Amino acid sequence: MKYELDPRTILAMVGVMSTVAVFTKHITIQFFILFLLLGLTLLFHINMSKFISRIRKMFPILVFVILMQSIFTEGRPLLVLFNLSLLSIEGCILGIKTFLRISILIFAAALFTLTSETKMIQGLRQMKMPDEIAFMTLISLRLLPTYVQEFQDAFTAVSLRGIEIKKLSLKRKGELIRYLFAPTMVRTLLKAKRLSMALDLKGFRASENRSSYIECQFTQLDYLVLSVSVIFGLLWIGFEWRII
Amino acid sequence: MGNEIVLSIQNISYGYDQILVEALSFDLKQGEIIWLQGENGSGKTTLAKCIMGIHSLLKGDILLHNQSIKKLSSAKISQSIGYLFQQPSLQLFANTVWEECTYFSSFFEHQDEMIERAKEYLALFELNDVLDQHPQLISRGQQQRLALIISLLLDPPFLIFDEPTTALDNDLKHTFLHLISRLKNKGILIISHDEIIEQLPINQKVVIA
Numbered sequence: 395m396k397y398e399l400d401p402r403t404i405l406a407m408v409g410v411m412s413t414v415a416v417f418t419k420h421i422t423i424q425f426f427i428l429f430l431l432l433g434l435t436l437l438f439h440i441n442m443s444k445f446i447s448r449i450r451k452m453f454p455i456l457v458f459v460i461l462m463q464s465i466f467t468e469g470r471p472l473l474v475l476f477n478l479s480l481l482s483i484e485g486c487i488l489g490i491k492t493f494l495r496i497s498i499l500i501f502a503a504a505l506f507t508l509t510s511e512t513k514m515i516q517g518l519r520q521m522k523m524p525d526e527i528a529f530m531t532l533i534s535l536r537l538l539p540t541y542v543q544e545f546q547d548a549f550t551a552v553s554l555r556g557i558e559i560k561k562l563s564l565k566r567k568g569e570l571i572r573y574l575f576a577p578t579m580v581r582t583l584l585k586a587k588r589l590s591m592a593l594d595l596k597g598f599r600a601s602e603n604r605s606s607y608i609e610c611q612f613t614q615l616d617y618l619v620l621s622v623s624v625i626f627g628l629l630w631i632g633f634e635w636r637i638i
Numbered sequence: 639m640g641n642e643i644v645l646s647i648q649n650i651s652y653g654y655d656q657i658l659v660e661a662l663s664f665d666l667k668q669g670e671i672i673w674l675q676g677e678n679g680s681g682k683t684t685l686a687k688c689i690m691g692i693h694s695l696l697k698g699d700i701l702l703h704n705q706s707i708k709k710l711s712s713a714k715i716s717q718s719i720g721y722l723f724q725q726p727s728l729q730l731f732a733n734t735v736w737e738e739c740t741y742f743s744s745f746f747e748h749q750d751e752m753i754e755r756a757k758e759y760l761a762l763f764e765l766n767d768v769l770d771q772h773p774q775l776i777s778r779g780q781q782q783r784l785a786l787i788i789s790l791l792l793d794p795p796f797l798i799f800d801e802p803t804t805a806l807d808n809d810l811k812h813t814f815l816h817l818i819s820r821l822k823n824k825g826i827l828i829i830s831h832d833e834i835i836e837q838l839p840i841n842q843k844v845v846i847a
Contacts, residue, residue: 550692551729556716556792557745566745573741577731 397438401509401517403616408502410627415498418634421487424494431501438508445504449497460489516608525604529593533586540585544578642668643704644796644825645689645719650698652681652688657696659685664844666825668795671818671838674829676846682829683724685846686798689827691715702796720789724800726781730773735765735784738773743791752791759787763817779810786817796825803832 399407415427435442464471464485465478473481509517511532518528552570553559559567612620645666651657658681666672676682687693689700691712700707707715723729732738739756743749760766763783768776773784782802789797799818803811811834818826818838828835 547728548731550712551723551731552742553711553713554690554692554716554721554729555742555788556713557742558711558713560711562745574731 397615398613399438399508399619400610400612400616401514402521402610403612403619404505404509405514405517406620407623408505410623412499412502414627414630415495415502418630420634421491421494423630423633424491424498427498428494428501431498431505435501435504438505440504440507442501442504445500448500452493452496455496456489456493459492460485463488513608513610516606517610519604519606520610525599529598533589537582537586541579541582544582544585545574548574548578644668644702645827646701646704647689648699648701650688650700651696652684652693653696654684659846661698662844662846663698664842666796666827666842668825669823670841671826671828672842672844673835673838673840674827674844674846675831678831680846682846683800686721686800686827686829689715689798690719690721716794717792718794718796720792720794720797722782722785722789722797722799722802724804726778726785727774729785729788730781732773734770735760735773735776736769738784739787739791742788746792755791755793756787759790762820763787779806779813782806782810782814783817790821794824796827797821798827798829800829801832802828803830803834 411427411431415424418424434440461480462485463469464480464482467482467484467488469479469482469484471479471482472486473479479485506514515528515532518531519525523531549559552574557570559570562570643665647662647664649661649663651660651662653659662685664672674682674685684693688695689707691707691710695708702710702715702718730738732741739760740753743752743756746752760769763786765780765783765787768780773781776784786799786802802814802818806814811832815834815837818828828838
């Protein structure tokens with residue numbers, strides 16, 4: 395059986411989980427959110443292969459953070475080389491926390507695939523958000539993936555000039571990335587401009603009121619998820635500030 | 639030298655979710671021009687991508703100088719095959735036309751040779767008047783010629799032109815054909831549905847249905 399959620403429910407759920415994941419000091423809470431998100435992705439049959447490959451790519455960042463935290467913060471040493479603490483317990487914990495935070499954000503973003511852009515806009519409009527802001531939010535959400543795509547295309551075009559990017563020295567790679575940074579950003583912004591022009595040409599803001607053939611409606615499942623999210627958020631606030 | 643097979647397409651099949659083209663074979667020799675024709679969406683550009691190593695084959699093989707392209711990186715293939723995109727502006731990144739021709743040559747050992755070649759082609763393709771202009775701000779025809787120069791900088795024995803006459807007016811189309819006819823001793827694969835290509839000395843026509 396396939397379950398569906400209202401876009402507003404998804405927004406609220408992702409908002410609560412991401413906020414807690416970013417601000418909590420407790421690794422157990424982060425693990426709990428991650429497992430909860432894993433459960434949700436299974437429940438809603440979300441194809442996670444793309445998101446898992448992104449997480450896999452972050453392993454070098456995990457190692458880097460652990461090493462940096464171990465070297466530059468005081469802690470109980472696990473591995474010492476020439477009087478330098480290369481690995482410490484506190485460094486490992488901080489590294490894992492950073493890794494969990496990023497993983498949660500990626501998994502939470504996967505929940506957005508449960509709804510379409512059209513439904514998301516309608517959801518934002520029903521939350522009394524002005525049309526301009528609702529559409530701008532959606533365009534800005536697309537900016538980063540478009541930029542990443544533009545950069546990948548630029549790299550392909552550069553390798554089609556006979557340049558073996560993988561074989562370049564780190565310094566040369568850095569130079570190339572710096573060189574491509576501005577032109578690819580300009581291309582991304584031009585795409586966003588063309589998108590907004592297309593919106594205008596389709597009669598956006600031509601009259602004061604807009605009608606929509608979609609109406610978002612909460613179901614019992616939405617109320618349940620919303621309640622759980624709110625209770626979870628409140629419990630976390632109480633736990634974090636020792637109110638409870 | 640003139641009869642050397644540069645590129646050999648051997649019984650290849652390719653596509654995306656489903657097979658677009660099945661069992662396609664042809665050879666290209668140095669100095670030959672092949673005209674690849676086909677309907678929109680028939681897989682002409684995808685064939686170019688397969689040759690350049692940026693799209694995988696489902697079956698068969700492509701040999702470049704008797705070596706399978708499956709073992710070569712796109713960069714390595716590009717050192718033998720110059721590729722002119724359907725949209726030339728996608729190949730341009732620099733701040734000026736001159737920089738576009740020279741910046742990327744700094745990644746190669748024979749940089750001076752490439753710069754000399756750039757000067758020669760800039761004069762030949764009449765772009766010396768726009769050397770200081772931004773590549774995204776010059777006309778489409780000039781962008782086309784600039785992208786063509788870029789594909790020639792490594793002096794590859796083989797060239798792929800993907801819809802080179804699209805969005806060019808008649809005068810520019812003729813100028814372009816004139817430029818192609820001056821590229822002697824190169825094996826050229828032209829992907830186009832434009833009948834004007836017929837004016838070139840075509841050695842072989844390949845039709846993808």
